[in-house]
Amino acid sequence: xxxxxxxxxxxxxxxxxxxxxxxxxxxxxxxxxxxxxxxxxxxxxxxxxxxxxxxxxxxxxxxxxxxxxxxxxxxxxxxxxxxxxxxxxxxxxxxxxxxxxxxxxxxxxxxxxxxxxxxxxxxxxxxxxxxxxxxxxxxxxxxxxxxxxxxxxxxxxxxxxxxxxxxxxxxxxxxxxxxxxxxxxxxxxxxxxxxxxxxxxxxxxxxxxxxxxxxxxxxxxxxxxxxxxxxxxxxxxxxxxxxxxxxxxxxxxxxxxxxxxxxxxxxxxxxxxxxxxxxxxxxxxxxxxxxxxxxxxxxxxxxxxxxxxxxxxxxxxxxxxxxxxxxxxxxxxxxxxxxxxxxxxxxxxxxxxxxxxxxxxxxxxxxxxxxxxxxxxxxxxxxxxxxxxxxxxxxxxxxxxxxxxxxxxxxxxxxxxxxx
Amino acid sequence: xxxxxxxxxxxxxxxxxxxxxxxxxxxxxxxxxxxxxxxxxxxxxxxxxxxxxxxxxxxxxxxxxxxxxxxxxxxxxxxxxxxxxxxxxxxxxxxxxxxxxxxxxxxxxxxxxxxxxxxxxxxxxxxxxxxxxxxxxxxxxxxxxxxxxxxxxxxxxxxxxxxxxxxxxxxxxxxxxxxxxxxxxxxxxxxxxxxxxxxxxxxxxxxxxxxxxxxxxxxxxxxxxxxxxxxxxxxxxxxxxxxxxxxxxxxxxxxxxxxxxxxxxxxxxxxxxxxxxxxxxxxxxxxxxxxxxxxxxxxxxxxxxxxxxxxxxxxxxxxxxxxxxxxxxxxxxxxxxxxxxxxxxxxxxxxxxxxxxxxxxxxxxxxxxxxxxxxxxxxxxxxxxxxxxxxxxxxxxxxxxxxxxxxxxxxxxxxxxxxx
Numbered sequence: 001x002x003x004x005x006x007x008x009x010x011x012x013x014x015x016x017x018x019x020x021x022x023x024x025x026x027x028x029x030x031x032x033x034x035x036x037x038x039x040x041x042x043x044x045x046x047x048x049x050x051x052x053x054x055x056x057x058x059x060x061x062x063x064x065x066x067x068x069x070x071x072x073x074x075x076x077x078x079x080x081x082x083x084x085x086x087x088x089x090x091x092x093x094x095x096x097x098x099x100x101x102x103x104x105x106x107x108x109x110x111x112x113x114x115x116x117x118x119x120x121x122x123x124x125x126x127x128x129x130x131x132x133x134x135x136x137x138x139x140x141x142x143x144x145x146x147x148x149x150x151x152x153x154x155x156x157x158x159x160x161x162x163x164x165x166x167x168x169x170x171x172x173x174x175x176x177x178x179x180x181x182x183x184x185x186x187x188x189x190x191x192x193x194x195x196x197x198x199x200x201x202x203x204x205x206x207x208x209x210x211x212x213x214x215x216x217x218x219x220x221x222x223x224x225x226x227x228x229x230x231x232x233x234x235x236x237x238x239x240x241x242x243x244x245x246x247x248x249x250x251x252x253x254x255x256x257x258x259x260x261x262x263x264x265x266x267x268x269x270x271x272x273x274x275x276x277x278x279x280x281x282x283x284x285x286x287x288x289x290x291x292x293x294x295x296x297x298x299x300x301x302x303x304x305x306x307x308x309x310x311x312x313x314x315x316x317x318x319x320x321x322x323x324x325x326x327x328x329x330x331x332x333x334x335x336x337x338x339x340x341x342x343x344x345x346x347x348x349x350x351x352x353x354x355x356x357x358x359x360x361x362x363x364x365x366x367x368x369x370x371x372x373x374x375x376x377x378x379x380x381x382x383x384x385x386x387x388x389x390x391x392x393x394x395x396x397x398x399x400x401x402x403x404x405x406x407x408x409x410x411x412x413x414x415x416x417x418x419x420x
Numbered sequence: 421x422x423x424x425x426x427x428x429x430x431x432x433x434x435x436x437x438x439x440x441x442x443x444x445x446x447x448x449x450x451x452x453x454x455x456x457x458x459x460x461x462x463x464x465x466x467x468x469x470x471x472x473x474x475x476x477x478x479x480x481x482x483x484x485x486x487x488x489x490x491x492x493x494x495x496x497x498x499x500x501x502x503x504x505x506x507x508x509x510x511x512x513x514x515x516x517x518x519x520x521x522x523x524x525x526x527x528x529x530x531x532x533x534x535x536x537x538x539x540x541x542x543x544x545x546x547x548x549x550x551x552x553x554x555x556x557x558x559x560x561x562x563x564x565x566x567x568x569x570x571x572x573x574x575x576x577x578x579x580x581x582x583x584x585x586x587x588x589x590x591x592x593x594x595x596x597x598x599x600x601x602x603x604x605x606x607x608x609x610x611x612x613x614x615x616x617x618x619x620x621x622x623x624x625x626x627x628x629x630x631x632x633x634x635x636x637x638x639x640x641x642x643x644x645x646x647x648x649x650x651x652x653x654x655x656x657x658x659x660x661x662x663x664x665x666x667x668x669x670x671x672x673x674x675x676x677x678x679x680x681x682x683x684x685x686x687x688x689x690x691x692x693x694x695x696x697x698x699x700x701x702x703x704x705x706x707x708x709x710x711x712x713x714x715x716x717x718x719x720x721x722x723x724x725x726x727x728x729x730x731x732x733x734x735x736x737x738x739x740x741x742x743x744x745x746x747x748x749x750x751x752x753x754x755x756x757x758x759x760x761x762x763x764x765x766x767x768x769x770x771x772x773x774x775x776x777x778x779x780x781x782x783x784x785x786x787x788x789x790x791x792x793x794x795x796x797x798x799x800x801x802x803x804x805x806x807x808x809x810x811x812x813x814x815x816x817x818x819x820x821x822x823x824x825x826x827x828x829x830x831x832x833x834x835x836x837x838x839x840x
Binding site: 021024025098104106110112115117118119120198202203217218221223241243244247248250251252255337355359360361363364365366367368369370371372374375376380381382392393394395397398399407408409410411412413414415416417418419 | 441444445518524526530532535537538539540618622623637638641643661663664667668670671672675757775779780781783784785786787788789790791792794795796800801802812813814815817818819827828829830831832833834835836837838839
């Protein structure tokens, strides 16, 4: 079986590569028409999708998936409408492919510029949520890329059903169905083999837990967009507007603690600790936020535990926060540089000089002054739909929209020039 | 010994990482002052450099290096002046670090933009030429990156001498010398270990033969800029200006055949084959260019051999060319898509529609109309000094200047906004 599956994935990937020039050359209108047809098809086939999804839910229950996992797997009328709506939002996004920038004349008369082009073939490796099968494929299509989707075994019926809809739509438009390929085999071996196919695949985007991302990064010969975790810091400066600081803390920590852009560590300048921390404790109390405090801050919180080194590295993803009093601005910067996951860091200050220094000295993917870390998201930052968040610096850094699925080639217009 | 060297490289890389925020925060003036001091130091220490280099040359002769390899290794007065001049050219380049683009106000009033920042720590793995030790380090410094340089064993004395000059200059400016690190150990094991240090190193750039690049790509957990080879195509359209076509062919093939941007395959539209190819044969004859022709074109060349499949994949790097007559424009596109190394492709045509189609449909890193492939080079395209050429699409594609050694983070300016 192993040999068969290995043969299959290479052959699927090769077909995706061969079909990729077709999707790369579609006009924006053609791509939008396909997406609109898919949105309509998803709505029309709602009961079929719910029927197929119920097979996954039943299997998940008998396999003992947690309620949280079953919930992520579940398709409802509202969620299917959400998928159709998400595809329509992608229609509304500007098409990055073909745009030319920086066309300049060189001294010898040749004109040199850059044109944005698709990457080619993108592989998505992801876990439970079946909406990825619809939305990631739509983003890849809009950016002119072929896509290979390898979802988890829990969602196999749902993913196959969505993939069938894609293929029906593509056939209606006489487009090769290989530009959207679902890997039917959910063995781990298939991922291992897929990650060697750098001849056919240009980029791998894993979406899921840290173990999956680490496995993909450690075993891939294809470039990988990595998003390990978000240990986001909020630093309250001695010149902060303390009312703003409380709002930004409460929003960042409690509004959706399971999100990677939630605050995990609060740093407070020692000059304002005695004023700010009692208010912070009071504001967090209604959300039953568990506090891991440094020695100086523990007096302000009921039932605080002393923070360990592990707490400063922790992505709690829960109503839980590490709190540390720092002696000055430089100590805050040093703490962030030591423990940062390169995701999102926020300063609250009314000091002009320190707002500039924070922006300049902190090189995480999103750096903010006086705003909630919860804005660190493709939609909120104005990119439109997001295909992932990169916390490594190569190619893309931070929330990734359509443009992160493209690259630029050089274009040269001459009149017969040769090099002397 | 192996354990010791492994310990050393990880510890060197960790120190480079720790020092990297210092170089990231230097102002353009500070960086330029350091570079000017290095250029002066290189000139002042010319005889020391030539003395150290002669040790490498002597060792190379007794190891039986070829004349070509010895020539690449050799430092002369003129070449040392060339190194100093190259560093001064980097001073003149615009500093990409800190520039902000696309700052826009979102509906909730936050302002979102992107700021260009250094990658962090870059490792260069390269072979003979000692000028890389000076020039690559200068490019990394100007772009705010720490660099780890691992040159070949043939150049060990020359590289150490140049590295000592760097460290003297950095000490004069009270900058940690760890921002420019030369790996003293030239075992292959050290490369293998270095390629696992993704905790400390952000990018690896190998420069050298295909075997080195493949080894690095296959074994690296760190993103790698790949440049395998340049199989550059020149397509002469039926609407070409045939005088231009001859000049572009002769320049592209013969001016510097050892360069990766030299033409390796000539494609000719069948309608003009009988007019163009006799002239091409005559124009190439003085350069004794060996021709591997298709059946249709063999009649026009003396001593042509029939081209095999291997010839269409070949990067000759010599006065040697594959020639193929194609029945139409689409066949030319299909040939290029099948055999392209994604480096550089050229069309010669006076046809408006086909010039546009060629630019749109060919997704190699540099695509040209009516100009010599020899312009596919950082300097000629206006990037200034080049640190390498990427033939893979992620992060950078084509000739890489200073900007390719940086990335962008998101910056957000708010007034206390929180997410609802």
